[in-house]
Amino acid sequence: MRVWLTGGGGFVGSNVVRAALDAGHEVVTTAATFTPPEGAGYQVDHLDMTDESAVRASIDAFNPDLVINCAIMNDWAQLYADREAAWEAYVGATRHTSAGAADADATYVVVSTDWVFDGTQGGAHEDTPPNPINLYGALKMASEVVAIERGGAVARVSGVNGLHLARPATIRAQDRGFGYFVASIVDALEAGNPFTVWEAPEINMRSTPSLALECGEIMMMIGEQKATGIFHCSGADSVTRRELAELTCEVFDLDTGLLQYGPPDPDSLMAAPIPHDSSLTTPRTEKVLGHAPTPVRTLLERFRTQREEGFA
Template sequence: MKILITGSNGLLGQKLVKLLIESNEEVIATARNGNRLPTEYTGYTFEEMDITDPVSVEKILQKHCPDAVINTAAMTNVDECEKDKAGCDLLNVEAVKHLIEGCNQINAHLIHLSTDFIFDGTHGPLTEEDKPNPISYYGESKLKSEELVMAKSYKWSIVRTVLVYGIAHDMSRSNIILWVKNSLENRKNIQVVNDQWRTPTLAEDLAQGCYLIAKNSTEGIFNISGADMLTPYEMAIQTAEFFELDKSLIEETDGSKFTQPAKRPPKTGFIIEKAKKQLGYQPHTFKEGLKVLGDQLQKS
């Protein structure tokens, strides 16, 4: 099977490339600004592709004619999206139009990544049938892209996920686990909120869920996340315990103490029964995910 990945330099992109190579699939990795994948990755093709440029998208898709396209590229910094709405629209909405058109031309299965931030956070955990109601511009942009995919794509799947964590080569952004670990190692006091709930997702699990959808050509909306419902404070405490760091440096607080441009949904998290039944998806527990990350940090 031939699978093209957008955003291959990102955390999920890197995990997907590795998984697909190991699964003996034909992989086309694409990114806008050169190839930053680890040098030990071999057996794939890299193409520079700007998903905001319809000519670039058409050229690369027509050249390779993949069976599936997994779109991991997006503007995901929630506060930046609030401040730069035009940039957010360009990458999260307009670019998706180009991918839909390109996939339709070659009858490729478009697998599009989305987020729990399409919900308002009034209740959780959520199923695939719950009604979206975003409270941030990032959430609005991802909901718009979902609606485009469902309305315009010939073959499509939407993968909704929650608070992805992990480690990858040459990472441009951190995540909550690495932030907590690095802060405590440097003896920094940190404040972590206790009034938001999520089902944090190991990047390897998210990659596995995307691959199961592509391999089985399964269409529709799927919640792909971890199964453990936790607050960021609970995640921080478990991270400190796993890495044997000083928990007393972690101060429990609530979201009202922070001023951020974008609102966060208080309670999301996903029910993942559909993915388990239809795809055979089985995520790691949060503690198992910490061990995966810890093992990778030891090797790096």
């Protein structure tokens, strides 16, 4: 396939690029600031994803089989400070990329999130109606509707862990979600430092972790099968932060004695509410793609292997 995506220099996007290259596909990614190293094996078009004509021209020139909108305006303070820009970056970019995909007769995927649910909908499946409780979730839900109404697919990723393949030196820190949670524990404990697992009602306490590379692989399945509708790119197990931290120690052979439990760093909290239990289930994804979700232990073992092999 010829795979065109936005945000290939990001955490999830760099894994989508890798999954596509591993499957033998040709890749073009857009980037805002990222430049890949010489000989990376794929092409980068520097453009702003909110610039409709630049997006459409890039898709047009490559004539892809699969278009994935993975880029994101990721700064929450900026989202709330400039809601028009936020709308353009999420919903506008989804409109531009999905229109480009339609012109190219390509399969379309927008990457979304488990945070389209409200945190009381634990075990939500692909057809559970979303109920976002913050601006990020609302922007993602609106983007999902655009993609679905245009005959595309939605790939909801959840609790994404793994390696940032475009910028391996990116600082991995715990936040109010589950992204980078495992890497931040491994980094701390390997250095012999204690790690406080945050526990509080106002953060994401339960999720269904995934591995970024496997999310990319599921997106390739969507493209290969020209699938439409909503898919959950998540693992098989719903876990708490504490359970995931303890399992991480087991899989990475780390000292659980260095784990502590306590409230989050107040600076990491925002006025916006965060879903408490954002766990997902995957019945439609299994049925349509024939992909059974991977147990969280297996995902962690795969992450450990990637790390040890200097995968980045």
